[in-house]
Amino acid sequence: MxxxxxxxxxxxxxxxxxxxxxxxxxxxxxxxxxxxxxxxxxxxxxxxxxxxxxxxxxxxxxxxxxxxxxxxxxxxxxxxxxxxxxxxxxxxxxxxxxxxxxxxxxxxxxxxxxxxxxxxxxxxxxxxxxxxxxxxxxxxxxxxxxxxxxxxxxxxxxxxxxxxxxxxxxxxxxxxxxxxxxxxxxxxxxxxxxxxxxxxxxxxxxxxxxxxxxxxxxxxxxxxxxxxxxxxxxxxxxxxxxxxxxxxxxxxxxxxxxxxxxxxxxxxxxxxxxxxxxxxxQSNIMSNMPEHMDSYYLRRIARRLIDREMSLLVSKPSSTDLRHQSEHIDQSHIGMAEGGNDNVGNESIKKGLSTLHEKASLHDLDPSASQALHELISLVHDHVNAVDTKDDRVAHLLWNLEASRLRDVLLAMARYFPRTLEALILHMLSPIAAEVLTQKFDEIDQQTGEEDRNQFFREFYGAFDDEAAAMDIILSRKESFAFQAFKSVLDKYLGVNIASPTINI
Known part of the structure; x- marks a missing residue:
């Protein structure tokens, strides 16, 4: 409440x-x-x-x-x-x-x-x-x-x-x-x-x-x-x-x-x-609830509370103005676009940033999408990885972008900075960032037709050497976030505190 x-x-x-x-x-x-x-x-x-x-x-x-x-x-x-x-x-x-x-x-x-x-x-x-x-x-x-x-x-x-x-x-x-x-x-x-x-x-x-x-x-x-x-x-x-x-x-x-x-x-x-x-x-609800349905209702109500808790945890940041964060990007990192090799080191990132406005399709990005692309690549370069929304700049960036602009940013990364996108998803995507990302995926689904939607996901996952591994990472970290919400529900509503299971994230 x-x-x-x-x-x-x-x-x-x-x-x-x-x-x-x-x-x-x-x-x-x-x-x-x-x-x-x-x-x-x-x-x-x-x-x-x-x-x-x-x-x-x-x-x-x-x-x-x-x-x-x-x-x-x-x-x-x-x-x-x-x-x-x-x-x-x-x-x-x-x-x-x-x-x-x-x-x-x-x-x-x-x-x-x-x-x-x-x-x-x-x-x-x-x-x-x-x-x-x-x-x-x-x-x-x-x-x-x-x-x-x-x-x-x-x-x-x-x-x-x-x-x-x-x-x-x-x-x-x-x-x-x-x-x-x-x-x-x-x-x-x-x-x-x-x-x-x-x-x-x-x-x-x-x-x-x-x-x-x-x-x-x-x-x-x-x-x-x-x-x-x-x-x-x-x-x-x-x-x-x-x-x-x-x-x-x-x-x-x-x-x-x-x-x-x-x-x-x-x-x-x-x-x-x-x-x-x-x-x-006894209330009518309890009088009319057959015992063989208890486990089902328990799971339904628990799921509803978990979803509500996740919505509370994933709230739009109010204390951080991400527009000011771009001022702190190190412009010396700007280089050329990535090649087709697997190198995710600083050289490829520096090269990737420099040609952001040299490619026609990249140049077509609107200012907010272009800025977000700059910042995501910079974050990968700096190996920033926080644990909650207050400090998790990746989650902030994903949340603050409209779904259509995020689609353009991810497509640009998949086409011109695939190794940076791979590093972002495989090594820097926190549980809450994974939840935000999948919520944005749902919005993209709702805003685009079937053909465009399928084309987007083909290009996005096609940027990874192992598409199944990328999908598994996103889903595993999303589930890890859901488990954090589940623990919060147990604490808030049932007075129960439990330790986290061992999850490979």
Missing amino acids: PMGCEFPKIQTFESALSAADFESTVELTNFPAVFRGCASDWDAYSKWNPFNSGLDYLEERAGSVEVEAMLSRTAPIFNGDIRSHDRVSLPFSDFIRFCKQHISDKGNGSDVDAKSADLTPMPEDYRPGQIYLAQFPILNDEKEEKVQLKILRQDIQTPTLLGEKSLSSINFWMNSAQARSSTHYDPHHNLLCVVSGRKKVVLWPPSASPSLYPMPIYGEASNHSSVGLENPNLSYYPRAEHSLKQSQKVILNAGDAVFIPEGWFHQVDSEELTVAVNFWW
Whole structure:
């Protein structure tokens, strides 16, 4: 995703949508939306409010249920990586009393019974705010036996906009103190409903993955970002500089909900004693994707990302004005045109440059093509070979020439400087220059008729002693460039770094 947010502002709906309208205008766009008052008609909206006897109600309804809470070592941030937190099993009533204790400690409720006797023991270094009841199931279509809080199901309603969707799960979320979930995405569509309290949700589209540095795809926390939203270490995560520019923020008060499409990264900040319920369901795309097609779609999507990355890497230079580079050409190199021998040394190059304007067909070259021919031959003479577009003058020259002018330059080299052309292609063509060259070949194909196109390639490859070797060099180096783009895709989108294979370039 380019700098800045290319998506429209997240839409807010003040009234409920029908299931049909939600599916057609929101869900199918894979774009978030906010729904005000979505949960305000639930019984839970009034009964679960921690500041209005809600804690007593929850303890009475489900206090005996054994729950598993997160105990974060990085509170108030709760990371998905299991190395950053412990799972603590305790009665729901104990979790409620920890919440009451937090209220009492802050002086927010003198009438709250915050007795801590017989509470589940916590580690010696436990601090208030480290505990969070996250993603605890009220409903689960696969693990019904683990749905301990199903007794709370009667206090909530499936929002009308979800219609008859087959829900994967309904989950209960509650934090005693302020809490932040680390930036992550979910593998399901998600409707997050705030029952009590307040949440701030920061959202990024999946295309923002490069700036969020996703954890390695093979890891236990593969759906999490490895970089913090605030004050990222830009020396280690340079792409994170633009992460906030690619995000949007929404505020959810009690009763509000936000639709978070699958794959959208989100960071959630919860005020103290916030209670929420979320609904997960599988998207139509994933539901209708047969497993036997997975490898095909994987290859198609990987290829599309590679092509996009190659387009980003091969961008028109803006910092270097190649017109000024010709001023630095050593005019002493101008000599006579090359003969038919295989000598690619300085003498043949000097001779080649001198007769540039003595041959009628060379004289017909327009100024920009003539200058490019001068420079390409000079580059071969000077043995210039850089590794990226910033310093790769061959790639610069090829890119800056229109396809028709490059065709004329290459034909002139093939006819009058064949050994120089051979040295350029066999010894100086970098991977990115090979990619630029083949892109220009495609443009030439589109701009010329079949007869002229065939004649051009016959003359171009006919200048080489071994035509097959020249073609192999161009294609091998083009593939080498594609592999560089592939590595970049793995890093940006999958959090995977790999070494380059041994390639003869």
